[in-house]
Amino acid sequence: MSRGIILVDPLPRTLDLIMAPDVRERLERLGDVVISEERHMPAEQVEELLPETVLIFGQTDMPKERLAKAANLKAIINVESNFLPNIDYQTCVERGIWVITPAAAFASPVAEAALGMALDLARGITKADREFRTGVEEYGLAGNRDTFRFAGASVGIIGFGDLGRQLRELIRPFRNTVRVFDPWLPTEIIRSADCIPATLDELLSESQVVFVFASVTTENEGFLGAREFQLMKPGSAFLLMSRAAVVDFPAMLKAAETGHIRVATDVFPVEPVTADDPVRAMPDVLLSAHRTGGTRDAFFALGSMAVADAELIMRGLPPQLCRRADPATASRLRSKPVSVS
Amino acid sequence: MSRGIILVDPLPRTLDLIMAPDVRERLERLGDVVISEERHMPAEQVEELLPETVLIFGQTDMPKERLAKAANLKAIINVESNFLPNIDYQTCVERGIWVITPAAAFASPVAEAALGMALDLARGITKADREFRTGVEEYGLAGNRDTFRFAGASVGIIGFGDLGRQLRELIRPFRNTVRVFDPWLPTEIIRSADCIPATLDELLSESQVVFVFASVTTENEGFLGAREFQLMKPGSAFLLMSRAAVVDFPAMLKAAETGHIRVATDVFPVEPVTADDPVRAMPDVLLSAHRTGGTRDAFFALGSMAVADAELIMRGLPPQLCRRADPATASRLRSKPVSVS
Amino acid sequence: MSRGIILVDPLPRTLDLIMAPDVRERLERLGDVVISEERHMPAEQVEELLPETVLIFGQTDMPKERLAKAANLKAIINVESNFLPNIDYQTCVERGIWVITPAAAFASPVAEAALGMALDLARGITKADREFRTGVEEYGLAGNRDTFRFAGASVGIIGFGDLGRQLRELIRPFRNTVRVFDPWLPTEIIRSADCIPATLDELLSESQVVFVFASVTTENEGFLGAREFQLMKPGSAFLLMSRAAVVDFPAMLKAAETGHIRVATDVFPVEPVTADDPVRAMPDVLLSAHRTGGTRDAFFALGSMAVADAELIMRGLPPQLCRRADPATASRLRSKPVSVS
Amino acid sequence: MSRGIILVDPLPRTLDLIMAPDVRERLERLGDVVISEERHMPAEQVEELLPETVLIFGQTDMPKERLAKAANLKAIINVESNFLPNIDYQTCVERGIWVITPAAAFASPVAEAALGMALDLARGITKADREFRTGVEEYGLAGNRDTFRFAGASVGIIGFGDLGRQLRELIRPFRNTVRVFDPWLPTEIIRSADCIPATLDELLSESQVVFVFASVTTENEGFLGAREFQLMKPGSAFLLMSRAAVVDFPAMLKAAETGHIRVATDVFPVEPVTADDPVRAMPDVLLSAHRTGGTRDAFFALGSMAVADAELIMRGLPPQLCRRADPATASRLRSKPVSVS
Known part of the structure; x- marks a missing residue:
């Protein structure tokens, strides 16, 4: 033949x-x-x-x-x-x-990095390292003033495809209550992963840590904006792991700047980010140059x-x-x- | 009564x-x-x-x-x-x-932070954030030049009490091969946690990520010194989570400075660390001010x-x-x- | 509208x-x-x-x-x-x-029953109950002469669709080495479930417990016959959970009758089984009337x-x-x- | 020396x-x-x-x-x-x-057999085999008239030492709600195993499957009697795995005889059981001759x-x-x- x-x-x-x-x-x-x-x-x-x-x-x-x-x-x-x-x-x-x-090839490295960045925001790892380098570190309980435990924290996952599901498996030992918002999926799939199907508003207002893995579609550009960030709990963490276009980026940075939430992002509206972009100096944003998937x-x-x-x-x-x-x-x-x- | x-x-x-x-x-x-x-x-x-x-x-x-x-x-x-x-x-x-x-009250927050810091060293989270702030970030695959995946990496745990065992449970979804060195324990306990009992030298030479949870005893002060750091794989990660006295601290910093290993430490020989301690400027040391347990x-x-x-x-x-x-x-x-x- | x-x-x-x-x-x-x-x-x-x-x-x-x-x-x-x-x-x-x-609706009850029947064959549960009723029970170690532990036993799964995968999840706590034979699947899927891809002959000769979940196709009718049963370890267990047509049924019963293997089957070449079918009296066959899925x-x-x-x-x-x-x-x-x- | x-x-x-x-x-x-x-x-x-x-x-x-x-x-x-x-x-x-x-050496085989016997009572494995042998088997849904799914069933564990804890680990994939009654333990230990601390009465009235692993003490002989069996749900399963003396044995058999509950027992008030003991003929009791631990x-x-x-x-x-x-x-x-x- x-x-x-x-x-x-x-x-x-x-x-x-x-x-x-x-x-x-x-x-x-x-x-x-x-x-x-x-x-x-x-x-x-x-x-x-x-x-x-x-x-x-x-x-x-x-x-x-x-x-x-x-x-x-x-x-x-x-x-x-x-x-x-x-x-x-x-x-x-x-x-x-x-x-x-x-496409699922990228799910494993992104989910792993997402957990690393969530632990970072919760426990203040990068921020504490930065403070140590400038000589203003605090020890013990004082050094934990703004931290929370990821274990047991309420988690929200927006977009429950390969990435969201892998993240869900990685965090099992932490015994979080996990809410999922994914309008493309039946609730049966969400429940079978031991998660709670939720509306977007419920998820945002109830979760201490919110992960965004949603793809961009013709229908959801910028669906996470000022109103949505306002729904989030004070001091909660927001991790943008998929596409910059699903959020209103300036609104997200504003919510971090006012101290309402803490943010980690792997994506930006324009990449590479310009040299003078003020995001580079924001203390409550953990910065990652679109590098969580590309291992x-x-x-x-x-x-x-x-x-x-x-x-x-x-x-x-x-x-x-x-x-x-x-x-x-x-x-x-x-x-x-x-x-x- | x-x-x-x-x-x-x-x-x-x-x-x-x-x-x-x-x-x-x-x-x-x-x-x-x-x-x-x-x-x-x-x-x-x-x-x-x-x-x-x-x-x-x-x-x-x-x-x-x-x-x-x-x-x-x-x-x-x-x-x-x-x-x-x-x-x-x-x-x-x-x-x-x-x-x-x-004492086990501290095991859960320390284990959680240890995983966060291990993911940080593996995936370069804090370092990439620091580079982003100075305008030298790299995107995608280029930004992963010095990273490795924690998932599947070989792990070594030195000291398998409450802390070591909690860490072991937290990393289960990452499917690592886990070696344990703990001379106070029978191999049965190590095996029943799906780990491999190892000598200290085996553990150091085979592991990509080494966690130290050992207590200080009259017998083990400084038992991790220059010889031991030399046994470690180039580019591997060393996390000191328990007591500074179990390592030869200058030898550990030297191993990080030469680029042989990357280090995270929550403890220091003298705390608070003096203002001019050179450790504050070392790029390959992730610094934590004895704050992982005190939540x-x-x-x-x-x-x-x-x-x-x-x-x-x-x-x-x-x-x-x-x-x-x-x-x-x-x-x-x-x-x-x-x-x- | x-x-x-x-x-x-x-x-x-x-x-x-x-x-x-x-x-x-x-x-x-x-x-x-x-x-x-x-x-x-x-x-x-x-x-x-x-x-x-x-x-x-x-x-x-x-x-x-x-x-x-x-x-x-x-x-x-x-x-x-x-x-x-x-x-x-x-x-x-x-x-x-x-x-x-x-079709996956039946996977959960079948997998659960398959585990129940495997524990039954391994530990002799139904047989010991039958002996108790006829007054010939044996106590303690003597009552375990022909038993083996399911925990840690080598397991083989033939057919790794919904049923096989659910069974694999159910047995995780038993820490078996699990081999899978499924010619329709890439090895990546088998490995990602922590199983070992195997040929049919390897699986049969290495496993203490063999589960069959394979569908009947134009190509595999009767593919498990006398030669294949002979490959199995003496005293091992064979569980037929899917379709009678994938085995040479008389050869399977013969292997049980000679004491070479023990068998559990939920399916029969003709159902209902005729009143005088000798299978009804075979001591080493656990009988289930096509009832494991239909809950x-x-x-x-x-x-x-x-x-x-x-x-x-x-x-x-x-x-x-x-x-x-x-x-x-x-x-x-x-x-x-x-x-x- | x-x-x-x-x-x-x-x-x-x-x-x-x-x-x-x-x-x-x-x-x-x-x-x-x-x-x-x-x-x-x-x-x-x-x-x-x-x-x-x-x-x-x-x-x-x-x-x-x-x-x-x-x-x-x-x-x-x-x-x-x-x-x-x-x-x-x-x-x-x-x-x-x-x-x-x-003593913990026996926990693993007993827990494994306990799960096997629980699946047997829930899914009617031994009973269906017995019916098949007498020619009165029923197929499909009809054969499941008196069965229930172990997956998702509410479980109660009485006595949460080595045996109870190992059973709890074995049943994790079945996602049961698990209540524990153990008056010697703080609730913290029960909760950390993802179980609900319960009173004896709550446990009995809420659970579809009850496992007894309690030791006999000077204080608890016969603490499970007619009143307690009456509290149980109709059709629920009771598994006696530890010592006969913790139950009122005749009351337990009576509850099985009337069809209120189904029972599995590995222990008997007098062992060996006498040849003419009527327990040998009870259809809703799964009989095991003190053989679950002695492997x-x-x-x-x-x-x-x-x-x-x-x-x-x-x-x-x-x-x-x-x-x-x-x-x-x-x-x-x-x-x-x-x-x-």
């Missing part, structure tokens, strides 16, 4: 970034690998390869016309991790072409999940690790493509 | 510090409470009260002669949390007088554990929450009494 | 069997419910309703011609829990009509999962609780439809 | 019963082992050995006079697992002689825990695995010595 072509067009990723050598070998066993990673694969090359192509790893444009040429295509595997509007999803569905992405192991997981599912698909089995693009929800998502990896 | 006296001599603690109002009420139901908390109870008062005293809460000197006068004494409950050599332990044992301390809830737990056990003792039952002074080991302990709470 | 029709054709289920009153109310809020539960809905009624039908709950035949008439149909929800070949799956996929089933709560879960996903689908969101029919795998499944509930 | 004598007088145990070869070697490294296991060690031999004896493994009488002769004795380790009134406990305390027993591994654990603690004691450290005899509570215990192992 002649082997099909595997078209690899992974920018802004590269194959070395996302595949350890053993995973790359597994990829090469699946077909003849053709790679373009210094630039997006040129149109003519794509179109020439399509008739023999069985798998695409990357974010290549795949409108109806191109799909028509790709008679043997079994799957398009987005390795950037956000579905884009450059694919004719409906045709893929009709043809039985899987469109999937190993070495996470990029390798991206590749190994993609290849493992490709192996299943080549055997005629459904993928098990990647997320599938549901045409209906894919069209609601509004993430900006990543430009830095 | 006439009620006995409860002698409360808690310095450096005070009753308000360690007992919430409901716990204090429970205390008062057990007998007539006599308190000296602005100064140590004067000798004459102690000696006058002893014949009717049933319980002592505090660190009052209790040599053989005083015990002889305390015919009704059932228990001495140290509320500072370190046993001192000012009690005739042998006489207490012979008389069936419990000598106990609710509001921990002091209340100290009191509620003490009272709960006193209730059992007054019913003729053995205590369940406090640690008992074993004369043999009590004499080996060498903790300095706490002077700041 | 006029409400659509919800066509309910649930035989062999009935609506009362699968929906508690509150769930039925939720169903009725989604559209106008038309039910046929004493017989399959007659063809003329189905065809008359189809143009206005938005949801089908049941196992109604839906070939291409009928789908063509159902212009508003959003989902077909099989409430029997096995996909049948009476639907044109490809057309459903092309049209974006969800075809789903709440009161499981049937209600079937209904509540179906309705919760219908609610999402009516909001334009993807289902979250039910399993989706993948055309490729649906055609490989060969379960007999259930005739008794 | 000359080695001391280890006096081994283990009846009704034998050394082979309780020590695997590697543990026995560890024992022999601690001193010169002198064994009497076909009969209790004769008085003259005991008295001759005492001056050089450092450790006693067994149930040798040790009144004041004998202790006076045992100047080097460090510990008496009861290997039968119930403290007896044949030791002068007060003198041991005064002398610092440890009196300990590895091969439990006896070996008895020995290895005893030796591990002996090793610590010989190093001057406190024991960590065995239970200590508290003179006050030891005198309240009223277990009959075991005559069969």
Whole structure:
């Protein structure tokens, strides 16, 4: 049997970034690998390869016309991790072409960092270190004036996908009461994770620590604004782990500046943040430069999940690790493509 | 039945510090409470009260002669949390007088902070925040050059008492391989917590993250020195959570300064640390001013554990929450009494 | 907006069997419910309703011609829990009509019973009760001659879908080494549940307790036969929880009869079992009359999962609780439809 | 240094019963082992050995006079697992002689069997097997008429020592609400195991499954009688795992006979049970011949825990695995010595 072509067009990723050598070998066993990673694969090359192509790893444009040429295509595997509007999803569905992405690869490092940053806000770790360096540290009980225990604190999770669920598992030993707000999910899923389904307002007003893992959709941009921050308990912690666009960023910083809440954020409206952005000097904001997900192991997981599912698909089995693009929800998502990896 | 006296001599603690109002009420139901908390109870008062005293809460000197006068004494409950050599332990044992301390009250906040600080060293949280403030932050993968994942990292725990065991429970979701060094324990206890009994050298050379919870004894002062730090993996993390005296402190700082390891410490040889101590400027040391244990809830737990056990003792039952002074080991302990709470 | 029709054709289920009153109310809020539960809905009624039908709950035949008439149909929800070949799956996929089933409703009661039966085989519970009734019981150590501890025993799980994964969670406190054989899954999923991916032969020869949760497919009928039972350790336990057709049933009984293994089975090649079937007298077979899944709560879960996903689908969101029919795998499944509930 | 004598007088145990070869070697490294296991060690031999004896493994009488002769004795380790009134406990305390027993060795097998028997009563496993053998089995839902799910059922635990706590850990995945009645414990311990402290009456009236692990004391013989069984919910399950004397046995059987509750018992007022005891024919009692604790591994654990603690004691450290005899509570215990192992 002649082997099909595997078209690899992974920018802004590269194959070395996302595949350890053993995973790359597994990829090469699946077909003849053709790679373009210094630039997006040129149109003519794509179109020439399509008739023999069985798998695409990357974010290549795949409108109806191109799909028509790709008679043997079994799957398009987005390795950037956000579905884009450059694919004719409906045709893929009709043809039985899987469109999937190993987005969950980032859940584990982000959830781990989210817990680290929550413990930091609760116990004042970074702030105490900063005070120590300027000679104004306080010892013992005095050094705990503004701290609270994360153990037993009420927790709210906004957005209960891969990230929210992994965070929930990590905090089990702390025995928190956990409320979840996720309008895309049935309450059964929330309850089966030993959490309480809540409205957004209940969650904000009852939680000592609020984690935001929500994706941006056409419907939720800036849904966390001044009114919502005002609902939060004085002294509570707010951790923004997903996308800056889901919050009214100035309102969030204002709530931190007045001392009403303490904030940790991994994302910013514009990245890199400008040199003179006043956020750099705010004492009650823990700053992280969009770095909680991008660990070495996470990029390798991206590749190994993609290849493992490709192996299943080549055997005629459904993928098990990647997320599938549901045409209906894919069209609601509004993430900006990543430009830095 | 006439009620006995409860002698409360808690310095450096005070009753308000360690007992919430409901716990204090429970205390008062057990007998007539006599308190000296602005100064140590004067000798004459102690000696006058002893014949009717049933319980002592505090660190009052209790040599053989005083015990002889305390015919009704059932228990001495140290509320500072370190046993001192000012009690005739042998006489207490012979008389069936419990000598106990609710030391485990501090285990929960210390373990929580230890995990927070370990996540901080692994993922570079405080350091990244500091870089952000000086405008040299790096984004995404570049910002993770010196980080490692705590999940799955090999962990070593030195000293497997209340603190070590609570930390072990907190990190279960991270699925680490955990080695334990504790020469006072049988391997059965270590294995039953899903840990691997190890020699000190094995633990140091195999672990990516090392937690020190060991008490100081007559035998282990400075047992972690230059040789031991050299055994550690390059880039690994060392967290000193118990007593400064168990390490050779300058050797530890040297190992951090050369970049061989990263360090977090909650304790220092002299506290408060002097204003010009160079430790204040070391980039690879996370600084905490002996504040991981001294949380509001921990002091209340100290009191509620003490009272709960006193209730059992007054019913003729053995205590369940406090640690008992074993004369043999009590004499080996060498903790300095706490002077700041 | 006029409400659509919800066509309910649930035989062999009935609506009362699968929906508690509150769930039925939720169903009725989604559209106008038309039910046929004493017989399959007659063809003329189905065809008359189809143009206005938005949801089908049941196992109604839906070939291409009928789908063509159902212009508003959003989902077909099989409430029997096995996909049948009476639907044109490809057309459903092309049209974006969800075809789903709440099969996981049975996972929880089956996994619980599987653990109960495994503890029974390991510790000899039913057998010891039977001996007690005939006056030949043995006490203490003598009564444990043929027992083994489930805690710490090596476990093998064949088929790692909902049932196998729930069983895996239930046995966590017993700290078994768990091997999994499931050729439809990537090893990543098996490892992430703290199990070891294994070949069938490895699993059989290394495990003290083997659980079978595999579905019947066109490819695996009778795949556990005399050769496979011979691979098992003497005295080990074999639990058949899914479908009789995956084993060579006589070979399984033979292996039990010779004393090589002990067996528990919830399924039989022909049900009800004939009155004179010799299996009824076999001492080393624990007998269960296809009753581990069919608990009161499981049937209600079937209904509540179906309705919760219908609610999402009516909001334009993807289902979250039910399993989706993948055309490729649906055609490989060969379960007999259930005739008794 | 000359080695001391280890006096081994283990009846009704034998050394082979309780020590695997590697543990026995560890024992022999601690001193010169002198064994009497076909009969209790004769008085003259005991008295001759005492001056050089450092450790006693067994149930040798040790009144004041004998202790006076045992100047080097460090510990008496009861290997039968119930403290007896044949030791002068007060003198041991005064002398610092440890009196300990590895009773917890039986907790793991008993807790495992208790869960097996609870699943059996809830899901009707043994009863369904019996019906199958007599040809009256029922399939599917009909076969579940009298069953309930253990998952999520309310659980009550009477007696929260080693056994109760291990059971509690085993049932965590089932997410039960767990009430505990134990008058010897502070509520803090019960709450820290995620259980609810309850009065006996609350526990009995609220729980679907009641486990009894309580020891017999001078105060609680027969404390579970007709009134208490009447408090239980109809159809609930009662599991007697510790000592027959804590219940009014005829009242318990009566409650099962009338169909009010279902019962499982591992213990009986007289063992062996007489041949014509009507309990042998009761359909709603699951019968176990005092065999849940006496597994091969439990006896070996008895020995290895005893030796591990002996090793610590010989190093001057406190024991960590065995239970200590508290003179006050030891005198309240009223277990009959075991005559069969």
